[in-house]
Amino acid sequence: MMGSHDVLIIGAGTGGSIAARFAAKSGLDVCLIDRKPKESVGNKICGDAVGNEIFDYLNIPHPKNEELSCHIKGAKLYPPSMNSCLTLVDPKQAGYIINRLEFGQRLLNEALDAGVKSFLDETMALDLIYKDKKVAGVKVKTKNGERQELRAKVIIDASGFYSPIRKKIRSPLIENDILKEDTILCYREIISFPFKDQEVRDPEYISIILDQEKAPGGYIWYFPKNESSVNLGLGTFLKHKNILKNNYKQHVFNQFINTSEVEILSSGGGVVPVRRPLWSCVEDSIMFVGDAACQVNPLHGGGIDPSMRAGFMAAQTAIQAFEREDFSKKGLWKYNHNIMTTLGAEFAPLDLLRMVLQALTNDDINFGLERNLLTGEEILEISSTGGLNLSIMDFAVKAFKGLARPNLLLDLNYLRLRMQEITKHYKHFPEGFNFEEFTRWREKTIQIYDNLIKIIIRSRNKDILLRSEIYG
Ligand SMILES: Cc1cc2nc3c(=O)[nH]c(=O)nc-3n(C[C@H](O)[C@H](O)[C@H](O)COP(=O)(O)OP(=O)(O)OC[C@H]3O[C@@H](n4cnc5c(N)ncnc54)[C@H](O)[C@@H]3O)c2cc1C
Numbered sequence: 001m002m003g004s005h006d007v008l009i010i011g012a013g014t015g016g017s018i019a020a021r022f023a024a025k026s027g028l029d030v031c032l033i034d035r036k037p038k039e040s041v042g043n044k045i046c047g048d049a050v051g052n053e054i055f056d057y058l059n060i061p062h063p064k065n066e067e068l069s070c071h072i073k074g075a076k077l078y079p080p081s082m083n084s085c086l087t088l089v090d091p092k093q094a095g096y097i098i099n100r101l102e103f104g105q106r107l108l109n110e111a112l113d114a115g116v117k118s119f120l121d122e123t124m125a126l127d128l129i130y131k132d133k134k135v136a137g138v139k140v141k142t143k144n145g146e147r148q149e150l151r152a153k154v155i156i157d158a159s160g161f162y163s164p165i166r167k168k169i170r171s172p173l174i175e176n177d178i179l180k181e182d183t184i185l186c187y188r189e190i191i192s193f194p195f196k197d198q199e200v201r202d203p204e205y206i207s208i209i210l211d212q213e214k215a216p217g218g219y220i221w222y223f224p225k226n227e228s229s230v231n232l233g234l235g236t237f238l239k240h241k242n243i244l245k246n247n248y249k250q251h252v253f254n255q256f257i258n259t260s261e262v263e264i265l266s267s268g269g270g271v272v273p274v275r276r277p278l279w280s281c282v283e284d285s286i287m288f289v290g291d292a293a294c295q296v297n298p299l300h301g302g303g304i305d306p307s308m309r310a311g312f313m314a315a316q317t318a319i320q321a322f323e324r325e326d327f328s329k330k331g332l333w334k335y336n337h338n339i340m341t342t343l344g345a346e347f348a349p350l351d352l353l354r355m356v357l358q359a360l361t362n363d364d365i366n367f368g369l370e371r372n373l374l375t376g377e378e379i380l381e382i383s384s385t386g387g388l389n390l391s392i393m394d395f396a397v398k399a400f401k402g403l404a405r406p407n408l409l410l411d412l413n414y415l416r417l418r419m420q421e422i423t424k425h426y427k428h429f430p431e432g433f434n435f436e437e438f439t440r441w442r443e444k445t446i447q448i449y450d451n452l453i454k455i456i457i458r459s460r461n462k463d464i465l466l467r468s469e470i471y472g
Pocket of ligand 1 (some may be wrong): 010011012013014015016033034035036042043044045046047048049050123124125126158159160161162163164186187188233269270271272290291292296301302303304305307451
C-alpha cells in the first residue's frame with residue numbers, strides 16, 4: 001500500500017490540474033497522478049481553442065509567451081456549399097489558440113507550486129477499491145510496473161474520455177458507458193509552411209464547415225496558429241472511422257493546403273463526448289470532472305473551459321466536505337448541483353440541438369445558413385444560454401424566410417421549445433441527494449429527449465434510439 005491522502009486526483013489534464021491546484025491551495029493533502037511522464041502532461045490532440053472567460057473566472061493568468069499561439073476574435077461558420085458564412089463574434093468568448101503542451105505544463109506546474117503533496121507521473125489508475133460498499137481508493141500501476149493501492153477520503157476522476165474509473169464504478173446514478181452516437185472521432189494535423197508561401201486564411205477567426213457528407217455528424221475545422229501554421233481537422237460519428245483519414249486528406253488537407261512545402265508538426269486522432277453531462281457526476285467519496293463526466297460543449301466539442309470550471313467546482317466541494325467531514329454523496333452533492341445548474345443547463349439544450357443538426361441534410365444546412373434562418377447573434381445566444389427568445393415578429397420573419405421548407409421551420413421551433421424546457425429543468429436539478437427525487441428528475445429528462453427524438457424520427461426518417469429504450 002502506497003499511501004493515504006485527503007484527495008486523490010486521477011489525471012493531470014486541464015480538469016485535474018485545476019482541481020489539484022485549488023484543493024492544495026486550501027491546505028488539503030493532495031495526491032495527483034497521471035499515466036504520462038511529467039514532461040508530456042498537456043500534450044493532447046486538440047483544436048487548441050479556448051475562450052478568455054475561464055481565466056477571469058478562475059482568476060489565473062491568461063495564456064502568454066510560449067503557451068500562446070495567437071489571439072482569436074471569433075468563429076466563422078460555413079455551410080457545405082461554402083457560399084455564405086456566418087461570423088460569430090462574442091467579446092466574452094473571444095480567445096486564444098494555445099500550444100497545448102506548454103499550456104498543460106503551466107497548469108501542472110502551478111498546481112505543484114500551490115502545494116500538491118505528491119505527484120506521481122507514469123502512474124496509471126486501473127480500478128477502484130471498495131470498502132463497506134463505498135469507494136475508498138484506486139488500484140494503480142506505478143512507473144516501475146508495480147501494482148499498488150492509493151487511498152483517499154475524496155477521489156476526483158479527471159482521467160478523460162476513456163476513464164477506467166467511470167467504466168468500473170458500481171452505481172445506480174452513473175452510466176458506465178457512453179453511447180457511440182454521443183461521441184465524435186476526430187483526426188487533426190498541425191501544419192506549418194516553412195517558406196511562408198501559403199497565406200493563413202482569416203488569421204483572426206476559427207473556421208468551421210458543416211458538411212454531412214464529408215464530416216457526417218461532426219465538422220471540418222481550420223484554425224490558425226500563427227502566420228505560418230494551422231490546425232486542421234475533421235470529426236465524424238465513430239461509425240465512420242474507416243473513412244476518417246481519407247476524408248481528411250481529400251476534403252481538408254487537399255482543399256486548404258496548396259503548397260507542397262509543408263511540415264506536419266503533429267498529427268493524430270482523438271475522441272470527444274458530445275452530450276449532456278453524466279446523469280450524476282458524484283457518488284460516495286468520488287466526483288467526476290471534464291471528459292470523464294461528459295462535460296463538453298455538445299455543439300462544438302470545446303471541453304477545455306468546462307473541464308477547468310468543473311475542476312474548480314470539485315475542489316471547492318472537496319474543501320467543504322472536509323470542513324463538514326461528510327464525504328458521502330450527500331456531502332458531495334453540491335458539486336452535482338453546481339454542474340447541472342450551470343454546465344448541464346447549458347449543454348443539455350445544445351445536446352438536443354446537436355441531435356437535430358446531425359439529422360439535417362446538406363441541403364437543409366445550405367438552405368438554413370444561406371438564408372440566415374438564424375443570425376450570428378441568435379446562434380451565440382443559443383450557445384451561451386442554451387435557448388433562444390424570439391418575439392412574434394422575429395418568428396414571422398423566420399417563417400417568411402423559411403417558406404420553402406415549412407417542415408424545417410416547424411422542427412426548429414419545436415426544438416427551440418424543448419431547449420427552453422430542458423434548460424429550465426436542469427436549473428431545477430435536486431438541491432440535495434434524494435434518490436426518488438433524482439429518479440423523477442432523470443425520468444423527466446428522458447421524456448424531453450424522447451419527445452424531440454420522436455420528431456426527428458418522424459420528420460427526418462432517422463434511425464435513433466429513444467433514451468427510454470437505452471436508460472429504462
Ligand atoms: C481532436 C480534438 C480536438 C479538440 N479541440 C478542442 C478545442 O479546440 N477546444 C476545446 O476547448 N476543447 C477541445 N477538445 C476537447 C478537450 O481537449 C477536452 O475536452 C479537454 O482536454 C478535457 O480535459 P480533461 O482534463 O477532462 O481531460 P484530458 O485533458 O484528456 O486529461 C486527462 C488526463 O488523464 C490522464 N489519464 C488518462 N487515463 C489515465 C489513467 N488511467 N490513469 C492516470 N492518468 C490517466 C491523461 O494522460 C491526461 O493527462 C478537443 C478534443 C479532441 C479529441
